[in-house]
Amino acid sequence: xxxxxxxxxxxxxxxxxxxxxxxxxxxxxxxxxxxxxxxxxxxxxxxxxxxxxxxxxxxxxxxxxxxxxxxxxxxxxxxxxxxxxxxxxxxxxxxxxxxxxxxxxxxxxxxxxxxxxxxxxxxxxxxxxxxxxxxxxxxxxxxxxxxxxxxxxxxxxxxxxxxxxxxxxxxxxxxxxxxxxxxxxxxxxxxxxxx
Amino acid sequence: xxxxxxxxxxxxxxxxxxxxxxxxxxxxxxxxxxxxxxxxxxxxxxxxxxxxxxxxxxxxxxxxxxxxxxxxxxxxxxxxxxxxxxxxxxxxxxxxxxxxxxxxxxxxxxxxxxxxxxxxxxxxxxxxxxxxxxxxxxxxxxxxxxxxxxxxxxxxxxxxxxxxxxxxxxxxxxxxxxxxxxxxxxxxxxxxxxxxxxxxxxxxxxxxxxxxxxxxxx
Numbered sequence: 001x002x003x004x005x006x007x008x009x010x011x012x013x014x015x016x017x018x019x020x021x022x023x024x025x026x027x028x029x030x031x032x033x034x035x036x037x038x039x040x041x042x043x044x045x046x047x048x049x050x051x052x053x054x055x056x057x058x059x060x061x062x063x064x065x066x067x068x069x070x071x072x073x074x075x076x077x078x079x080x081x082x083x084x085x086x087x088x089x090x091x092x093x094x095x096x097x098x099x100x101x102x103x104x105x106x107x108x109x110x111x112x113x114x115x116x117x118x119x120x121x122x123x124x125x126x127x128x129x130x131x132x133x134x135x136x137x138x139x140x141x142x143x144x145x146x147x148x149x150x151x152x153x154x155x156x157x158x159x160x161x162x163x164x165x166x167x168x169x170x171x172x173x174x175x176x177x178x179x180x181x182x183x184x185x186x187x188x189x190x191x192x193x194x195x
Numbered sequence: 196x197x198x199x200x201x202x203x204x205x206x207x208x209x210x211x212x213x214x215x216x217x218x219x220x221x222x223x224x225x226x227x228x229x230x231x232x233x234x235x236x237x238x239x240x241x242x243x244x245x246x247x248x249x250x251x252x253x254x255x256x257x258x259x260x261x262x263x264x265x266x267x268x269x270x271x272x273x274x275x276x277x278x279x280x281x282x283x284x285x286x287x288x289x290x291x292x293x294x295x296x297x298x299x300x301x302x303x304x305x306x307x308x309x310x311x312x313x314x315x316x317x318x319x320x321x322x323x324x325x326x327x328x329x330x331x332x333x334x335x336x337x338x339x340x341x342x343x344x345x346x347x348x349x350x351x352x353x354x355x356x357x358x359x360x361x362x363x364x365x366x367x368x369x370x371x372x373x374x375x376x377x378x379x380x381x382x383x384x385x386x387x388x389x390x391x392x393x394x395x396x397x398x399x400x401x402x403x404x405x406x407x408x409x410x411x412x413x
Contacts, residue, residue, distance in 0.1 A: 019370045021224040025217065025303055070279060073297040074271040081264060113220050113301045120294045163382075165389055169216045170382035177374030184371060 003134050010138035013187060016114050017146040018180040023114030027147055028172055030105070037151035041144030043105040045137065047087065048118050051080050052136025055119035056129050076119045081110045114143055149179065198323040205327025211304045212335035213384055218304040221295045222336050223373040229352050232340035234288045235295065236333025238277045242299050243332075244325035245273045247313040251321035254314045266309040267300065274299045304332060342376050343367045 016022040030040045088106045091099045122132040225235040278296045282289045313321040347367030349357035
């Protein structure tokens with residue numbers, strides 16, 4: 001039940017894009033086509049799940065025993081940067097096909113604030129190992145859902161007449177706002193049962 | 196003179212938030228109230244200026260291949276300082292800003308300026324660039340926070356001034372309001388820029404045509 005709360009909460013209720021504002025740069029940057037959005041989404045799911053696991057280990061086996069919690073930000077960002085590099089090398093060796101699909105997105109992920117965000121939020125919530133991993137995967141799935149829906153909407157912009165001053169970022173933000181209102185409908189979900 | 200131009204560049208011509216549209220996460224997240232946006236802006240000014248100065252000082256010693264990790268370490272250090280100071284000085288604001296203070300590390304503006312400007316320019320210019328970009332960011336988030344706080348709460352800096360009959364639109368301080376108001380703010384900026392550009396080109400058009408006439412006669 002607790003895990004269900006983390007999954008539903010992460011994917012719908014506290015969606016990283018629509019209610020927590022994490023990972024907006026890639027959301028706005030690589031959502032022009034569904035294909036690229038899928039690639040980015042897969043890479044984010046992969047890295048966020050791994051990062052949740054690794055940063056939990058760092059936090060609970062290194063930082064807390066040594067009373068170095070104030071080094072959290074520095075330690076986490078270095079670990080994430082190293083992890084992304086490592087993942088990139090492993091994928092290149094193991095599966096060239098997957099590398100073709102994810103390759104160009106991986107370097108961008110280090111500066112995706114959703115990855116560092118999930119690590120910091122997991123630590124803040126005091127999750128256990130499995131909870132942290134589930135939370136990483138669920139939030140990443142929610143992020144991917146958001147970018148896929150958005151890419152679908154964005155592909156249809158070609159057929160409509162947008163005022164010149166609203167083209168590009170302004171209309172993207174307004175559309176995201178409307179989607180965010182739709183996701184707001186999930187707020188009452190499970191109230192009283194889970195939360 | 197050059198320093199002044201660099202400083203001004205970050206505020207208007209290349210405003211990171213309203214012109215370059217980078218580093219959007221904190222822009223949307225911390226603009227529920229003007230007070231929060233001011234503290235966030237101060238934290239960003241500090242981190243941006245300090246890391247710009249240090250990176251500019253070290254630019255001849257940082258090997259090119261590992262420059263990005265080096266920049267990240269510098270930025271993360273100053274972010275940690277900002278985080279700890281804010282927690283000590285303003286515990287309530289620190290709690291509201293939450294995860295967005297440590298997330299300054301991955302803000303594209305700061306890494307972007309380190310890579311594009313500080314690592315290529317002398318210290319005094321890097322300082323001017325850091326302060327200018329920081330102030331540009333702060334002004335942009337203050338404008339957005341003012342719109343959201345006035346419409347969503349009827350107050351400014353926490354002081355309620357709208358008449359009692361004004362019904363605040365709560366959606367403005369909720370996440371959807373952030374996206375929609377920033378969208379329309381950017382749209383309005385584009386409209387104003389386009390109008391100004393059209394007026395300028397109309398007034399300058401006459402000059403070249405005269406010059407061309409003169410050239411033909413000569």
